[in-house]
């Protein structure tokens with residue numbers, strides 16, 4: 173998997189997975205998602221387009237793909253599915269939460285967390301899923317996939333205004349909750365909105381399963397954003413997220429500082445175990 177979907181000099185690089193797999197003991201390989209799994213969230217013509225990429229291609233201004241990207245994207249979605257089956261933490265790339273039903277966006281090809289949510293509903297007898305997305309960017313792709321699906325509550329905490337521009341305070345519906353936060357927000361700000369907004373909303377929704385879009389680009393040393401979350405902050409976010417439902421799993425999204433990413437993921441895994 174580490175050789176797949178090379179992106180060259182790009183923040184979303186194969187190096188991210190290499191440094192993670194080197195630092196995590198006991199990780200296990202998982203298999204690819206099936207086309208049927210992906211088709212629960214994406215249009216067949218778009219899946220076909222990714223499958224047929226023959227060489228380095230910019231799919232949009234941020235997202236480059238090549239002939240191994242389809243295989244890499246299926247493995248990334250497959251890791252998310254395996255995480256939900258085992259209630260684990262998927263160490264996967266490319267990330268997924270910006271991917272729209274019919275196009276790539278923001279380094280994302282297939283909506284891994286969305287695919288895992290629909291898999292859990294189709295194959296594991298799960299009815300109500302809450303997705304909590306604390307990547308620093310708004311999870312616009314996940315939001316688009318579930319906008320009209322009242323069986324999935326989508327909650328996104330993100331820097332705003334910021335890429336991708338969506339996720340402002342007025343962008344809500346019964347099962348879509350956006351929590352925009354100003355640049356410079358840190359552990360205390362995230363803890364406060366968890367108490368006042370996230371926990372009450374997810375509690376009312378009463379999910380069978382919580383899936384976390386675990387991005388680490390809200391960290392104070394991340395090169396792509398301007399938030400101030402610390403390693404302890406991610407541990408606490410993970411603990412409180414896992415406590416939101418009887419079953420929980422997490423999927424990696426962003427996080428672009430190769431020095432800090434392994435210990436942030438480690439802290440989050442600790443937090444999930446304690447949740």
Ligand SMILES: [Zn+2]
Pocket residue numbers: 307308309387389425426427
């Ligand atoms: Zn992000």
